[in-house]
Amino acid sequence: MDDAQLEDRVHECGQRLAAGLGSADASGLRHPLAIGERRMMRSLIADPRLRAALFRFVDVRPACQSRTELVRHLSEFLEEAGAGSENARRLARLTSRRGLTLPTAGAAGLGVASMAHRFIAGEDAQAAASELTSLWEQGRCVTLDLLGEATLTEPEGERYAQRCTQTLRALGQMSAGWAPNQLLEHDGLGPLPRANLSVKVSALTPHLRANAPERALSAARDRLLELLRLARDLGAHLHVDMESLDTRESITELFLELLALDEFADGPSAGIVLQAYLTDSEEQLELLLGWLEQHPRGAPFTIRLVKGAYWDHEVVLAAQHGWRAPVFTDRRSCDRHYEHLTRRLLDARAGGLALRPAIASHNLRSLAHAIAYSDALGLAPDALELQVLRGLGDDTAAAIAAYGRRVRVYCPVGDLVAGMAYLVRRLLENTSNDSFLAAQTTGADINLLLERP
Amino acid sequence: MSTENTFRNEPALEFRREPVRAQALRALAELRTKLPLRIGAANGAAAGGELLSYNPANPAELIAVAPAGTAADARAALVRADSAFESWSALDAGTRAATLQRAAGLLRERRLELTALEVLEAGKPWPEADADVCEAIDFLEYYALGALALDRGRLLPQLPGERNTLRYYPRGPHAVIAPWNFPMAIPAGMVSAALVTGNTVVFKPAEQTPACGHALVQALHSAGVPEDALVLLTGADEPARELVAHPLVHGIAFTGSCAAGQHIIHAAAQAQPGQRHVKRVIAEMGGKNCIIVDADADLDDAVPAIIKSAFGFAGQKCSAAARVLVCEQIADALNERLAGAIRALRVGPAEDFASDLATVIDAEALARINAFLDGAEHEPRVQADIPVGTGGHYVPPTLFVDLPPSSRIVREEVFGPVLSCERVASVEAAVRIVREGDFGLTGGLFSRSPQTIEYVSRLGIVGNLYVNREITGAMVGRHPFGGGRLSGTGPKAGGPDYLLTFVEARSVSENTVRHGLVI
Numbered sequence: 001m002d003d004a005q006l007e008d009r010v011h012e013c014g015q016r017l018a019a020g021l022g023s024a025d026a027s028g029l030r031h032p033l034a035i036g037e038r039r040m041m042r043s044l045i046a047d048p049r050l051r052a053a054l055f056r057f058v059d060v061r062p063a064c065q066s067r068t069e070l071v072r073h074l075s076e077f078l079e080e081a082g083a084g085s086e087n088a089r090r091l092a093r094l095t096s097r098r099g100l101t102l103p104t105a106g107a108a109g110l111g112v113a114s115m116a117h118r119f120i121a122g123e124d125a126q127a128a129a130s131e132l133t134s135l136w137e138q139g140r141c142v143t144l145d146l147l148g149e150a151t152l153t154e155p156e157g158e159r160y161a162q163r164c165t166q167t168l169r170a171l172g173q174m175s176a177g178w179a180p181n182q183l184l185e186h187d188g189l190g191p192l193p194r195a196n197l198s199v200k201v202s203a204l205t206p207h208l209r210a211n212a213p214e215r216a217l218s219a220a221r222d223r224l225l226e227l228l229r230l231a232r233d234l235g236a237h238l239h240v241d242m243e244s245l246d247t248r249e250s251i252t253e254l255f256l257e258l259l260a261l262d263e264f265a266d267g268p269s270a271g272i273v274l275q276a277y278l279t280d281s282e283e284q285l286e287l288l289l290g291w292l293e294q295h296p297r298g299a300p301f302t303i304r305l306v307k308g309a310y311w312d313h314e315v316v317l318a319a320q321h322g323w324r325a326p327v328f329t330d331r332r333s334c335d336r337h338y339e340h341l342t343r344r345l346l347d348a349r350a351g352g353l354a355l356r357p358a359i360a361s362h363n364l365r366s367l368a369h370a371i372a373y374s375d376a377l378g379l380a381p382d383a384l385e386l387q388v389l390r391g392l393g394d395d396t397a398a399a400i401a402a403y404g405r406r407v408r409v410y411c412p413v414g415d416l417v418a419g420m421a422y423l424v425r426r427l428l429e430n431t432s433n434d435s436f437l438a439a440q441t442t443g444a445d446i447n448l449l450l451e452r453p
Numbered sequence: 454m455s456t457e458n459t460f461r462n463e464p465a466l467e468f469r470r471e472p473v474r475a476q477a478l479r480a481l482a483e484l485r486t487k488l489p490l491r492i493g494a495a496n497g498a499a500a501g502g503e504l505l506s507y508n509p510a511n512p513a514e515l516i517a518v519a520p521a522g523t524a525a526d527a528r529a530a531l532v533r534a535d536s537a538f539e540s541w542s543a544l545d546a547g548t549r550a551a552t553l554q555r556a557a558g559l560l561r562e563r564r565l566e567l568t569a570l571e572v573l574e575a576g577k578p579w580p581e582a583d584a585d586v587c588e589a590i591d592f593l594e595y596y597a598l599g600a601l602a603l604d605r606g607r608l609l610p611q612l613p614g615e616r617n618t619l620r621y622y623p624r625g626p627h628a629v630i631a632p633w634n635f636p637m638a639i640p641a642g643m644v645s646a647a648l649v650t651g652n653t654v655v656f657k658p659a660e661q662t663p664a665c666g667h668a669l670v671q672a673l674h675s676a677g678v679p680e681d682a683l684v685l686l687t688g689a690d691e692p693a694r695e696l697v698a699h700p701l702v703h704g705i706a707f708t709g710s711c712a713a714g715q716h717i718i719h720a721a722a723q724a725q726p727g728q729r730h731v732k733r734v735i736a737e738m739g740g741k742n743c744i745i746v747d748a749d750a751d752l753d754d755a756v757p758a759i760i761k762s763a764f765g766f767a768g769q770k771c772s773a774a775a776r777v778l779v780c781e782q783i784a785d786a787l788n789e790r791l792a793g794a795i796r797a798l799r800v801g802p803a804e805d806f807a808s809d810l811a812t813v814i815d816a817e818a819l820a821r822i823n824a825f826l827d828g829a830e831h832e833p834r835v836q837a838d839i840p841v842g843t844g845g846h847y848v849p850p851t852l853f854v855d856l857p858p859s860s861r862i863v864r865e866e867v868f869g870p871v872l873s874c875e876r877v878a879s880v881e882a883a884v885r886i887v888r889e890g891d892f893g894l895t896g897g898l899f900s901r902s903p904q905t906i907e908y909v910s911r912l913g914i915v916g917n918l919y920v921n922r923e924i925t926g927a928m929v930g931r932h933p934f935g936g937g938r939l940s941g942t943g944p945k946a947g948g949p950d951y952l953l954t955f956v957e958a959r960s961v962s963e964n965t966v967r968h969g970l971v972i
């Protein structure tokens with residue numbers, strides 16, 4: 001298949017996915033709340049000052065210990081934003097009217113809580129059980145992510161490890177009762193675990209150091225080892241997330257070193273993340289593929305391809321130190337590189353490597369490209385997994401499931417305080433000018449959205 | 454001055470990349486083969502014997518041998534600097550600025566070697582040693598640009614028939630007395646500011662870090678500063694006292710302890726027979742810096758920033774955090790997390806990239822800080838482990854919680870890895886405490902309330918206030934550095950006004966009316 005033919009196929013897939021997004025309107029947000037939310041998102045995208053004010057409010061919300069504190073912060077943020085935003089001025093007038101303050105605070109507090117609930121499935125796995133089960137029933141599998149405060153101390157690392165242990169067990173128990181689903185549980189390489197946990201190595205230890213990756217190797221080793229053993233014994237999948245570049249070397253080395261141990265030769269199913277926004281991500285992919293070739297294991301290895309969630313952080317950190325940014329700074333190059341890495345992953349799979357490519361994105365173009373290329377290689381439909389985040393990619397997940405492809409929903413669980421950093425990041429991402437979802441929300445033409453980057 | 458637009462800070466080494474770390478370690482190994490460094494008797498015969506510097510992590514490792522300068526050496530050095538003044542001051546500003554920029558280039562070429570030298574001689578961990586070398590380069594570049602701007606003079610109001618000009622002139626030989634904690638950057642700032650404005654300099658580095666001081670002088674000489682316009686005077690207190698008292702000295706730039714600074718100010722004020730000028734003193738002295746933590750602060754951010762501010766380079770920075778003033782609503786949570794974070798600190802030799810903090814500078818510092826710790830009657834204290842049996846000058850990073858306000862640890866500058874955390878009723882109460890302190894150098898505020906941030910910022914209670922970040926690591930140009938009260942005389946180092954202290958303004962008013970006509 002040549003380039004032009006592939007492009008045609010990408011567009012077809014994209015159109016089909018877009019059609020699956022929902023019926024009520026083009027962007028697929030159906031119920032009234034979602035429409036209101038969409039209106040809000042639109043106004044936030046158009047009004048950066050108001051956006052900053054509201055995000056700062058969301059950020060500080062869990063630290064406000066009284067309603068008075070809540071109102072004070074909200075009105076301060078709005079007042080500051082008021083200099084350049086008519087919307088913010090209007091809202092500020094509203095919150096400063098005396099009699100209104102308490103109800104406003106209540107509404108603002110509740111607003112954040114309900115927004116948080118959209119992204120965060122519950123306090124813990126148990127609380128999220130019915131949600132996870134219903135996702136499975138709708139033909140979507142899941143991976144759980146445990147939100148928490150930063151790990152700055154050993155007891156915090158220990159608590160996180162315990163939460164991981166409990167979550168793996170809880171997932172094992174609840175998923176045992178799920179109805180069989182061929183697409184979600186098997187591919188050409190064998191069975192896929194139902195229980196799937198995404199782990200952050202930075203939460204396991206306070207010893208991650210950018211300049212001394214070896215420190216985390218010993219500090220996090222035992223905890224990660226225990227989790228791998230448990231996942232193996234339970235037949236669950238253990239995935240390590242990728243975080244800021246400062247931690248990549250530690251995370252990669254530690255995880256690969258442990259997986260190469262004899263005791264893990266046949267399990268558990270495991271995986272890692274590749275961040276396409278890093279300009280050296282192809283070298284990182286080579287490193288992973290090389291390792292895979294040298295360490296054949298009984299259980300296939302998943303590589304989740306993402307663009308990367310720490311773009312601003314990487315750019316700011318580099319600028320402050322005078323370094324060249326380690327990430328692409330142009331959206332289209334980033335997207336192009338993502339497609340390049342998608343093809344490399346699928347080629348490797350087609351070449352017979354025990355590799356499970358997982359394409360994690362909400363960008364219909366990125367997803368459609370993966371599907372079209374996988375098909376063009378003649379891979380079976382179940383050879384490709386697509387992944388989305390809960391809250392951001394709910395409609396996308398529905399569309400993928402309707403397309404007959406395997407989709408995994410990344411479901412964060414945790415309490416509101418712990419979830420705030422996550423929530424703010426997702427909201428910012430969702431309303432950033434550079435985001436596919438923002439473009440989609442503001443009603444951009446689907447053909448434009450599917451254009452080759 | 455319009456240096457802000459063209460100046461860029463020197464990029465830090467990217468130690469998070471393995472090849473960069475490997476290069477650094479190679480540079481260190483290479484340097485080790487040349488030890489001990491022998492610093493020539495540039496300041497005359499070594500009548501005072503030798504000055505030796507050692508690796509604080511291994512006092513058996515001799516780093517450098519330099520002459521221990523005497524009062525006579527100081528006098529001789531000043532005579533040389535005085536003799537060079539006429540020709541150096543006569544150069545145009547562009548020539549002197551270009552010389553500084555060349556010196557910056559030479560330091561840049563030796564980046565890794567110099568960083569390794571700081572690691573060994575000052576016991577400064579890699580990232581901080583590197584930051585110091587960068588800052589030295591920054592000062593050279595920044596003041597070069599600043600001197601060019603200064604040379605353009607200032608515009609004055611003009612009336613018909615009258616032409617008014619204002620120009621800046623160098624003053625004479627300067628004494629630069631530098632500390633060991635920023636062994637390259639601080640002297641680079643003081644020396645280059647004096648030189649670039651046309652003054653000559655006798656530079657006395659700290660006795661603990663003569664090799665770092667020598668490296669700086671070497672770069673400036675190689676770049677074209679005449680040997681006599683910049684004279685290196687290694688030694689301890691004796692030559693420094695002589696420099697301060699000597700009538701040939703026009704200005705003294707000092708960074709160090711509060712006691713020494715006050716002594717210098719006092720001594721410099723006494724005019725000597727034959728002295729026809731008033732000495733100017735720039736003194737950057739101590740700090741007892743506070744970080745205020747508001748009830749709405751994000752502890753995920755505050756804790757690592759406090760740890761970095763208090764324990765980076767084992768607290769041996771005048772900008773380091775010594776006290777945390779936390780609003781009582783979140784005090785317990787903060788204390789618990791701080792304690793846990795301290796226990797997770799790794800103390801080890803500076804040359805090990807895995808060390809969070811290393812040694813203190815010498816046995817004397819060790820004894821002084823330990824006396825503070827031994828004397829602290831109040832518990833609990835939280836500490837991290839330190840290496841034992843190495844002979845290195847290690848002090849465990851230590852946290853005290855809720856000490857009585859009368860405690861020495863709360864009141865005095867420890868200049869070591871010791872932090873005290875006190876509860877306050879409100880940010881206003883914390884501000885009062887900061888204002889009551891003797892020092893006013895740096896300070897921190899963690900808050901998410903725009904009004905609280907604005908309130909504390911406007912008060913101007915410290916020279917450098919850092920909001921929602923660590924309170925150390927001032928960058929040349931971006932964070933002009935220096936404080937008030939007993940922290941120093943000002944002006945701000947690395948800021949637009951610094952060079953003014955090294956010059957004298959002269960104005961000329963010319964009558965341009967001839968025969969009743971304006972010409």
Ligand SMILES: Cc1cc2nc3c(=O)[nH]c(=O)nc-3n(C[C@H](O)[C@H](O)[C@H](O)COP(=O)(O)OP(=O)(O)OC[C@H]3O[C@@H](n4cnc5c(N)ncnc54)[C@H](O)[C@@H]3O)c2cc1C
Nearest residue numbers: 241242307308309329330331334361362363387388435436
């Ligand atoms: C299931 C799942 C798991 C994930 N796990 C991880 C993980 O472990 N680690 C991680 O880092 N992220 C992870 N992510 C987050 C992911 O990186 C972000 O959701 C993703 O960046 C959004 O990309 P998109 O393809 O959905 O949207 P798009 O709108 O197509 O892309 C947005 C992304 O492009 C990049 N970008 C933005 N601006 C620019 C610019 N100016 N120049 C170049 N690039 C730019 C950024 O990465 C930004 O996030 C995960 C996502 C999913 C769905």
